[in-house]
Amino acid sequence: MIKLGLIGFPLSHSFSKNYYLTKFETENITDVNYDLYAIEDIHMFPSLFLNDEKFKGFNVTIPYKQSVIGFLDELSIEAKEIGAVNCITVQREDKEIHLKGYNTDAFGFEKSLTPLLKKDHKRALILGNGGAAKAVLYTCNKLGIPYSIVSRTAFSGDLTYKDLNKEIIDNHTIIVNCSPVGTSPTVDQCPEIPYDYITNKHLLYDLIYNPQETLFLKKGKSKSATIKNGYEMLLLQADKNWEIWKENF
CATH class of the missing domain: 3.40.50.10860 (Leucine Dehydrogenase, chain A, domain 1)
Structure with a gap:
């Protein structure tokens, strides 16, 4: 066995x-x-x-x-x-x-993100800079997508949540939540970004898959943004793991 x-x-x-x-x-x-x-x-x-x-x-x-x-x-x-x-x-x-x-997180993120990318999606705003963000940053670099990192403190990212304004949101049409904010059971929470400036040109991607539709995604959906949770990324990385292991059996 x-x-x-x-x-x-x-x-x-x-x-x-x-x-x-x-x-x-x-x-x-x-x-x-x-x-x-x-x-x-x-x-x-x-x-x-x-x-x-x-x-x-x-x-x-x-x-x-x-x-x-x-x-x-x-x-x-x-x-x-x-x-x-x-x-x-x-x-x-x-x-x-x-x-x-x-x-294989990077593989899963890239494969689930690329079908959603449109001509408007030129810059990314990465929410959080912990371990979960590392694969996202790698993928953005690989795809040639410039990005800014948003953190709670100024020394750990390019921007803080308090820095975010209409100009920044307008210029970053891909927004990826790499923080755990909004994960079950705290489903009534979401990253503190100015959602009023989200438009139908935005793509909101949440690495969280439980719940299926986080408050972050619900707020994006209400502004007609394209939304995506992390479940497909999870499936893709799991299948990639299996491919890698099988070669070693």
């Missing part, structure tokens, strides 16, 4: 386990299992695979997408540039173990 799993803490709510186990059942894959490994300290990570040759890969989630890099032997091009990993392969040859990290 091949083992795959997700590391992070806490892991009380995870899309990944249900997704992969359902996939395995649907596709009659009987020799692979996927489970959750809630580790309180990233230094517990090697204990999972060092003495268990069944492990072939991991997903990584909060808060370890950056700190796990210190345990890896190699990074893919995008993972190295982004500085965050959400997918790992475990390769074994004789007694040597080789861990390689990937970032």
